Amino acid sequence: MSLYRQTLVQQLKMIQNVDRWLDRAVAFAEGKKFDANTLLAARLAPDQFPLGRQVQAVCDNAKVTAARLTGKAPPSHPDTETTIPELKARIATVVAYLGTFTEADFAGAEDRVIELPFAPGMVILGADYAVDMALPNFYFHTTTTYSILRHNGVDLGKRDFLGAAALTPKG
Amino acid sequence: MSLYRQTLVQQLKMIQNVDRWLDRAVAFAEGKKFDANTLLAARLAPDQFPLGRQVQAVCDNAKVTAARLTGKAPPSHPDTETTIPELKARIATVVAYLGTFTEADFAGAEDRVIELPFAPGMVILGADYAVDMALPNFYFHTTTTYSILRHNGVDLGKRDFLGAAALTPKG
Numbered sequence: 001m002s003l004y005r006q007t008l009v010q011q012l013k014m015i016q017n018v019d020r021w022l023d024r025a026v027a028f029a030e031g032k033k034f035d036a037n038t039l040l041a042a043r044l045a046p047d048q049f050p051l052g053r054q055v056q057a058v059c060d061n062a063k064v065t066a067a068r069l070t071g072k073a074p075p076s077h078p079d080t081e082t083t084i085p086e087l088k089a090r091i092a093t094v095v096a097y098l099g100t101f102t103e104a105d106f107a108g109a110e111d112r113v114i115e116l117p118f119a120p121g122m123v124i125l126g127a128d129y130a131v132d133m134a135l136p137n138f139y140f141h142t143t144t145t146y147s148i149l150r151h152n153g154v155d156l157g158k159r160d161f162l163g164a165a166a167l168t169p170k171g
Numbered sequence: 172m173s174l175y176r177q178t179l180v181q182q183l184k185m186i187q188n189v190d191r192w193l194d195r196a197v198a199f200a201e202g203k204k205f206d207a208n209t210l211l212a213a214r215l216a217p218d219q220f221p222l223g224r225q226v227q228a229v230c231d232n233a234k235v236t237a238a239r240l241t242g243k244a245p246p247s248h249p250d251t252e253t254t255i256p257e258l259k260a261r262i263a264t265v266v267a268y269l270g271t272f273t274e275a276d277f278a279g280a281e282d283r284v285i286e287l288p289f290a291p292g293m294v295i296l297g298a299d300y301a302v303d304m305a306l307p308n309f310y311f312h313t314t315t316t317y318s319i320l321r322h323n324g325v326d327l328g329k330r331d332f333l334g335a336a337a338l339t340p341k342g
Contacts, residue, residue, distance in 0.1 A: 006172075129336075131172070132184075132337060139307065143310060150216040166303060167290055169293060
């Protein structure tokens with residue numbers, strides 16, 4: 001199984017799930033008659049990122065995973081979003097960026113030597129980067145996004161988290 | 172990269188991280204002079220599993236991922252734990268179980284046709300099961316475990332979540 005399937009395909013699905021969770025947050029806020037954007041400042045601990053920054057982190061994790069594994073320079077997206085529509089536009093930008101990659105771009109990605117801006121002087125192989133860092137980080141921020149919404153009463157369940165899976169009828 | 176590396180090796184590391192988070196919760200409770208086991212009933216939403224059940228889910232996800240991908244029957248672990256020492260014993264049991272697998276056990280796992288108890292009449296290929304279901308579910312419960320502890324004041328950070336990565340000196 002290619003790293004394209006393991007990372008990009010799955011991250012693309014999950015980030016579109018996150019987009020739907022934001023729609024559910026908007027619907028929840030409309031029902032309760034409050035400004036949905038107030039949720040962007042909600043957080044689970046005072047020294048953890050709030051919801052808005054979690055969604056930005058989801059976007060950046062997906063973006064840099066694809067870029068690093070394929071040796072490309074990722075586009076820069078300053079964290080300027082302050083509303084849910086702006087965050088949904090940021091997600092759409094990353095969805096479009098991920099759509100520019102093909103499985104062929106990931107040829108040799110497992111053995112690519114990757115440098116990380118936060119670990120100067122160190123390197124990690126693409127396969128280890130994907131399994132030890134990229135996916136755990138990505139799921140950390142998707143799950144925390146989901147948890148902040150659940151904690152604030154938005155009606156979501158595990159199926160909304162996971163999205164579709166490739167189940168087929170038996171036999 | 173084998174599914175052994177993608178799932179079992181990473182899940183084994185993460186479940187040992189979870190074990191350390193519980194130690195940190197105990198130390199936090201000792202400092203604050205409260206019974207650490209009260210944390211096991213803490214939850215982020217009234218209709219989401221509390222901490223104790225999240226840790227049990229982490230254990231079960233790691234266990235059934237290895238069993239399903241290799242065609243083995245997983246051992247049964249009834250959810251009877253009510254204290255942190257009992258949960259740490261459950262984790263130790265799963266760590267030992269995972270230690271019985273070798274990479275050779277995962278030969279052909281990507282193409283294994285897997286049946287799931289919650290989707291009668293349906294099947295999924297091992298590769299899709301790992302990427303679409305097993306890993307997202309596993310990270311969902313590890314991150315939620317971490318988030319409940321952070322929400323209750325336990326001093327943890329992202330490095331505690333991720334654990335070690337295979338970084339090496341450049342050049």
